[in-house]
Amino acid sequence: MSAILPPSERVWWKQPLDRVELVWIVVALLWCLIMFFMMPYWHIYGQQNLANEAYRANPGDFSKKTEEMIQKYKVREEGGELKVPVVRPPAGSDVYLIAQLWRWYPMLELEAGKSYRIHLMSMDWLHGFSLQPENINIQVHPGYEHVITVTPTRPGTFAIICNEYCGVNHHTMASRLYVVK
Amino acid sequence: MALNRMFRTCPSSGLVFHEPAEKLMRWNAVAAVVSLLVGGILAIGVMLTRWQAVHLLPPDMFYQVLTAHGLNMLVFWIIFFEIAVLYFAASTLLRCRIATPGMAWAGFWLMVLGALVNNYSVLRGDSSVMFTSYAPMGAHPTFYLGLILFAVGALIACFVFFGTLVVAKAERTYQGSVPLVTFGAITAGIIAVFTIAAGAIILIPTFLWSVGLVAHIDSLMYRTVWWAFGHSSQQINVAAHVSVWYAVAAIVFGAKPMSEKVSRGAFLLYILFLQLASAHHLLTDPGLTSNWKIFNTSYAMYLAVLASMVHGLTVPGSIEVAQREKGYNQGLFEWLRKAPWGNPVFSSMFISLIGFGFLGGISGVMMGTEQLNLIIHNTVYVPGHFHATVVVGTTLAFMGLTYFLIPVMFRRELMFAGMAKWQPYVFGLGMAGVSLFLMGAGTLGVPRRHWDISFAGNPFPYEFPGAAWLMMGIAGVTGMIAIVGGAMYLLITVGSVFLGRKIQTPGFQHVRARDGVAPAPQPVAVAIAAHHPSIGVAGFVAPGTFALAMVFLVSFVLYYFINWKYLSTIWPLK
Numbered sequence: 029m030s031a032i033l034p035p036s037e038r039v040w041w042k043q044p045l046d047r048v049e050l051v052w053i054v055v056a057l058l059w060c061l062i063m064f065f066m067m068p069y070w071h072i073y074g075q076q077n078l079a080n081e082a083y084r085a086n087p088g089d090f091s092k093k094t095e096e097m098i099q100k101y102k103v104r105e106e107g108g109e110l111k112v113p114v115v116r117p118p119a120g121s122d123v124y125l126i127a128q129l130w131r132w133y134p135m136l137e138l139e140a141g142k143s144y145r146i147h148l149m150s151m152d153w154l155h156g157f158s159l160q161p162e163n164i165n166i167q168v169h170p171g172y173e174h175v176i177t178v179t180p181t182r183p184g185t186f187a188i189i190c191n192e193y194c195g196v197n198h199h200t201m202a203s204r205l206y207v208v209k
Numbered sequence: 210m211a212l213n214r215m216f217r218t219c220p221s222s223g224l225v226f227h228e229p230a231e232k233l234m235r236w237n238a239v240a241a242v243v244s245l246l247v248g249g250i251l252a253i254g255v256m257l258t259r260w261q262a263v264h265l266l267p268p269d270m271f272y273q274v275l276t277a278h279g280l281n282m283l284v285f286w287i288i289f290f291e292i293a294v295l296y297f298a299a300s301t302l303l304r305c306r307i308a309t310p311g312m313a314w315a316g317f318w319l320m321v322l323g324a325l326v327n328n329y330s331v332l333r334g335d336s337s338v339m340f341t342s343y344a345p346m347g348a349h350p351t352f353y354l355g356l357i358l359f360a361v362g363a364l365i366a367c368f369v370f371f372g373t374l375v376v377a378k379a380e381r382t383y384q385g386s387v388p389l390v391t392f393g394a395i396t397a398g399i400i401a402v403f404t405i406a407a408g409a410i411i412l413i414p415t416f417l418w419s420v421g422l423v424a425h426i427d428s429l430m431y432r433t434v435w436w437a438f439g440h441s442s443q444q445i446n447v448a449a450h451v452s453v454w455y456a457v458a459a460i461v462f463g464a465k466p467m468s469e470k471v472s473r474g475a476f477l478l479y480i481l482f483l484q485l486a487s488a489h490h491l492l493t494d495p496g497l498t499s500n501w502k503i504f505n506t507s508y509a510m511y512l513a514v515l516a517s518m519v520h521g522l523t524v525p526g527s528i529e530v531a532q533r534e535k536g537y538n539q540g541l542f543e544w545l546r547k548a549p550w551g552n553p554v555f556s557s558m559f560i561s562l563i564g565f566g567f568l569g570g571i572s573g574v575m576m577g578t579e580q581l582n583l584i585i586h587n588t589v590y591v592p593g594h595f596h597a598t599v600v601v602g603t604t605l606a607f608m609g610l611t612y613f614l615i616p617v618m619f620r621r622e623l624m625f626a627g628m629a630k631w632q633p634y635v636f637g638l639g640m641a642g643v644s645l646f647l648m649g650a651g652t653l654g655v656p657r658r659h660w661d662i663s664f665a666g667n668p669f670p671y672e673f674p675g676a677a678w679l680m681m682g683i684a685g686v687t688g689m690i691a692i693v694g695g696a697m698y699l700l701i702t703v704g705s706v707f708l709g710r711k712i713q714t715p716g717f718q719h720v721r722a723r724d725g726v727a728p729a730p731q732p733v734a735v736a737i738a739a740h741h742p743s744i745g746v747a748g749f750v751a752p753g754t755f756a757l758a759m760v761f762l763v764s765f766v767l768y769y770f771i772n773w774k775y776l777s778t779i780w781p782l783k
Binding site for chain 2: 030031032033034035036037038040041043044045046047048049051052053055056057059060061063064066067068070071074075076077078079080082106107108110135143148152153154156158159160161162163164165166167169170171172173174176177178179180181187189190191192193194195196197198199200201202203204
């Protein structure tokens, strides 16, 4: 007669459903379907989707491409002694961003309203690309080059922090991203 | 060694315990509580460090303490307790002797050994790799070895559980189908086997890698397979604590399931779909297609979410029906107002249900939506979510069950009964606060597993908004309240088990297994009243529960679309 005893009705599967249960199951199922179709819907009509564009890559090649980009488009250095290069690539171009213990390299300066193909890759362990205060968060893997086309909407100074635990200095891994008019 | 094949009948609950099984349950429960104690002490370090105004521990120690906290709570406390629940659901509820108690003990000691070895590796200081131990960040080989030993022990326990079901069937210790709670435990057992298999597939190569026998572990492969273990193990918890909800409804109210078909069908959906949830963690990873992500993250089409929504209705619904039949039939909520709110078995279960549904369930779906994950992934929203599911949901449900089991299984009276009355509220509400404020801070982008959100010493720090700092602070305060609640639980249980007044049973007698326990009771042939004509409102037997369910649905829908609105304001991504 209860949930801790065998069902009192031996053929319990023939017992009719209660109306409360039936109504709730139908309502809940409809809601589940709405939530399911919301994801493909956003792929078609929404603006914020990941592109599924990714390549296997090795750290050497990736860092070479990054250095080439820095040589071409470096505009200044920041961070005093650290001399972190700030790169201002042309709109629409391929932009490389390295994640490694414990820094983001180089620093980027982008133009608001223009799109850029940002290539993300880690040189060592897993890292987490976290753009603040926009709050865009993307996993960064070693060995996988992840291409994301972003369009900054407003000018300002943004921060890129690491939000995947990457060892004892994880919390020092932070950089900047400038968006100019 | 002669095995004890004795049964005893609990005078207060009428449950039949096979003594070797009972001893196993007691030892597993004790190991669970010891893990909870260790994890709870570590929680103080975690909370007081992330509360930036206190910032207690240095970074290396913080990450070490956080690793050990995760493992002791999420793995050792919960799984030891679940093994006890499995044995209870098979041996006690089916009135059956436990299959191969020797093997069960071997499993138990392997689990203890594994837990010790794993804790040793973290204590060494070179294995602060978090619960997830993402390769290529490596830990000491004993880290993986400990987990493997623990998993093998747990697997043995699962097979002892399945063996006991076979014995019960063969020896006809019950009539008809197994009870619903046992059915739920079988669900948990099946998911556990899947989970442990996934764990073996990833942890064994990683162990070989850590000793130098395997050259490379791919980080994406690791995350994909590891989460088939890491997330599925949380689904064992869901199946187990939902079973505990049904058990508590039956124990406290004599409630029977609204319909066996619906509740069992919902458990079946768990078996079929819960394991797809590995994808929840991979939604912003490169190298996986959106099709794969959408199908898996939604458990096919949210069919496991549907199952949880069904349980969320049928558990309180069955309580409502039982209460209304007892005469609490006024209005929508008399049944709930007149519920035994001072009984910690009930209050734990009910807070667990509400917390799991409103906080854990809704936030889980947000994080598990492919695009919404972009604004949540790896923020402190994630620990906010799982402190609602695993702590308010699973842990609190297990705490409630303990209050029932201490007199029944340990045969001791509950000490500090007055404190026990308050414990579920202090712990449950404190933890709900932690969960809520971490989610709030996560919405503002605060990262998880992070020692210092002020980025002190970095030339390019980011300043989080004041609200984020405030919410981390409030989470720290409510966390301390929850820790007080946890300490109350430990004090009550440890005190009762070792010092509580022994319950003497006058007519106590052992029954030899060979003679068999009393024949299984015949099911009472009552015509099931499908519609209880005398109770309820507007043709609904449980209108109060239905009203609560609608409140839940409205919150769910609103919060869901608020998050889409938030997503639509961030930079376009393609």
